[in-house]
Amino acid sequence: MRLGMPESDFPDIRSLEIFAEMDQVHFESLMRGGYVQTFPPHVDLIAEGDPSDFLHIVMSGSIDLFASWNGRDSSLATVRPIATFILAATIRDAPYLMSARTLEKSRVALIPSQDVRAVFDVDSGFARAIVNELSQAYRRKIKAMKDLKLRTSLERLANYLLREQDRCGGAAGFDLPFGKARLASLLGMTPENLSRAFRNLQAYGVTVNGSRISITDQRDLETFAAPSPLIDDDRI
Amino acid sequence: MRLGMPESDFPDIRSLEIFAEMDQVHFESLMRGGYVQTFPPHVDLIAEGDPSDFLHIVMSGSIDLFASWNGRDSSLATVRPIATFILAATIRDAPYLMSARTLEKSRVALIPSQDVRAVFDVDSGFARAIVNELSQAYRRKIKAMKDLKLRTSLERLANYLLREQDRCGGAAGFDLPFGKARLASLLGMTPENLSRAFRNLQAYGVTVNGSRISITDQRDLETFAAPSPLIDDDRI
DNA sequence: TTTGATGCTTGATAATTATCAAGGATAAAA
DNA sequence: TTTTATCCTTGATAATTATCAAGCATCAAA
Structure with missing residues (x-):
């Protein structure tokens, strides 16, 4: 029209x-x-x-x-x-x-x-x-x-969660903005492996409940993810 | 200066x-x-x-x-x-x-x-x-x-070779423009796996001698590579 | 409440890719 | 010629990722 x-x-x-x-x-x-x-x-x-x-x-x-x-x-x-x-x-x-x-x-x-x-x-x-x-x-x-090209799928997920947390205001808890199947595709992995990746991130202080993410150990996750402004900072 | x-x-x-x-x-x-x-x-x-x-x-x-x-x-x-x-x-x-x-x-x-x-x-x-x-x-x-994101490493190599062949004028034989270690890195793989990938492409009519590539079965390689203008055509 | 339907998870297995260690090949330097 | 260095290849093994099949949870419709 x-x-x-x-x-x-x-x-x-x-x-x-x-x-x-x-x-x-x-x-x-x-x-x-x-x-x-x-x-x-x-x-x-x-x-x-x-x-x-x-x-x-x-x-x-x-x-x-x-x-x-x-x-x-x-x-x-x-x-x-x-x-x-x-x-x-x-x-x-x-x-x-x-x-x-x-x-x-x-x-x-x-x-x-x-x-x-x-x-x-x-x-x-x-x-x-x-x-x-x-x-x-x-x-x-x-x-x-x-x-x-530079990160493993687990590292990509960890950094994605940190960026998303930032985008949602920085609180420890936030919701994924779309389904996990699409998140898997965005991150270049299969839905099955995304599930397993979430489980592996528990060791670095990430809790998942449905689409609710809680970062219980910010320091630990950041140490593992090693975010870089030249990859993860959208403002630069 | x-x-x-x-x-x-x-x-x-x-x-x-x-x-x-x-x-x-x-x-x-x-x-x-x-x-x-x-x-x-x-x-x-x-x-x-x-x-x-x-x-x-x-x-x-x-x-x-x-x-x-x-x-x-x-x-x-x-x-x-x-x-x-x-x-x-x-x-x-x-x-x-x-x-x-x-x-x-x-x-x-x-x-x-x-x-x-x-x-x-x-x-x-x-x-x-x-x-x-x-x-x-x-x-x-x-x-x-x-x-x-959409191709396996073997498919990426096959399509790379077709693009490079085109860039070199289209003849069956041409030379790689830099070392294989860098090619591997460009294609998102290790040098070891690039070696094996070249060997696997022999089955589709690719011969390698040092940095000299010969495409002996153009049709066969193109069928396997399935190049798409929306990925491989630099002019679009 | 049952019934699907959908989306996610899990386990088993296969395929792919990476890593490590060693071995050629080639070419320049001694 | 031998030596050395560089680059590439190969094989063995490990790690990662994908695939397949099944199961579970949630939710909405019947």
């Missing part, structure tokens, strides 16, 4: 970092061509290989980026508000390299890719914001690559 | 995609602050964690990007002429996430990062080129991630 963006959404979107510094005229022209939609959980939004017709922006909820090959598939990232996804494909007018689906009920803004490219060419504030977003996405991928 | 860039290098550098569209005044100001240096093989250029003082551009030779954690290390990418490396760190004024060293004798141009950021802000042609470079680098990383 191409209805255009309701004006009531303008302020929310305007406050996103990627739109904050751009010219008002350009902003409004982007908004006129775009729209916001709410999707139920577990809905496919895009499929890898498709042409990149829209820039997607997650306003609420969360999105799973994943990829498939030869019958296997793997989760590559979670996108949380407020962030774009598949920006590089949009900018290059190239096919998506990843598929995307909602993990939960999610509100997503869609802006036609050709409009994004057109405004990019004439609005240096927007161009600057896109470079910020792209360079951050690139560095996140480098970190994910280091995590995957 | 900060001697400034010799004018004889200007045309070479000006023809690089990243500098091609920018204003001549801005180009010359970048060149005045930069310089070109030739390094012998196996020289460390930058270390992860260091502040990003210079944008690096490989003019000739080749560069190994790698990372370390807890005493382990892993090669993450090879940079070949003509390309920048560590552009994202330069743009964000953030520490390098990877270390870099020469694989062979290499000529590298160095441009002070602060100059790059300053010109980026005022030259839209340059900003456009930087976005091109960044988005391409990002998509390359996504592909590398899919390669690593």
Whole structure:
């Protein structure tokens, strides 16, 4: 349904970092061509290989980026508000390299890719914001690559738990934000081995009850996990 | 030695995609602050964690990007002429996430990062080129991630050989561009297992003699490797 | 309450990958 | 030529991870 963006959404979107510094005229022209939609959980939004017709922006909820090959598939990232996804494909007018689906009920803004490219060419504030977003996405991928190539699966899980604890506010107890099968896929392991990995982390002060995690010995877990800002710090 | 860039290098550098569209005044100001240096093989250029003082551009030779954690290390990418490396760190004024060293004798141009950021802000042609470079680098990383998470080590080697064959012109025989220990690290395996993987690929028509590879049964290897443009095609 | 259905866990086993130790091959240096 | 060093390979073994099959828990529908 191409209805255009309701004006009531303008302020929310305007406050996103990627739109904050751009010219008002350009902003409004982007908004006129775009729209916001709410999707139920577990809905496919895009499929890898498709042409990149829209820039997607997650306003609420969360999105799973994943990829498939030869019958296997793997989760590559979670996108949380407020962030774009598949920006590089949009900018290059190239096919998506990843598929995307909602993990939960999610509100997503869609802006036609050709409009994004057109405004990019004439609005240096927007161009600057896109470079910020792209360079951050690139560095996140480098970190994910280091995590995957330099650590064992147990170390990846330990560091994931520390990052997630931090994201949830730092308390000893917190909930996993999605199912363990997907967590296993994100971490590059099977669900069976994730179960066993959780059991192995008990020795370092981790208790699991359903999706509830308690870090009972912070020091011990951190000693084992040995987190590094050059892999685990999202702000750098 | 900060001697400034010799004018004889200007045309070479000006023809690089990243500098091609920018204003001549801005180009010359970048060149005045930069310089070109030739390094012998196996020289460390930058270390992860260091502040990003210079944008690096490989003019000739080749560069190994790698990372370390807890005493382990892993090669993450090879940079070949003509390309920048560590552009994202330069743009964000953030520490390098990877270390870099020469694989062979290499000529590298160095441009002070602060100059790059300053010109980026005022030259839209340059900003456009930087976005091109960044988005391409990002998509390359996504592909590398899919390669690593979706394929077994034998499949990664098979696809690597097909890509390398293509890069070398497509003939049945070609030479590996660096030692097998580094290839193993790039592919996320040990040198011992790389040896065994080469032996296993004999069954699919691959012959190895030192660093000389011959693909004797192209069809058979491609059937096994099942290359995908969304992972293996560098042009997309 | 029973009945599925789903998601997670467990155990047994197989496959893959890593590690350790030793042995070639090659090429440059003595 | 011998020596030395480097790089690669091989075999034996250990560790890790995946697969398969079964079982348990939770929850919602019947």
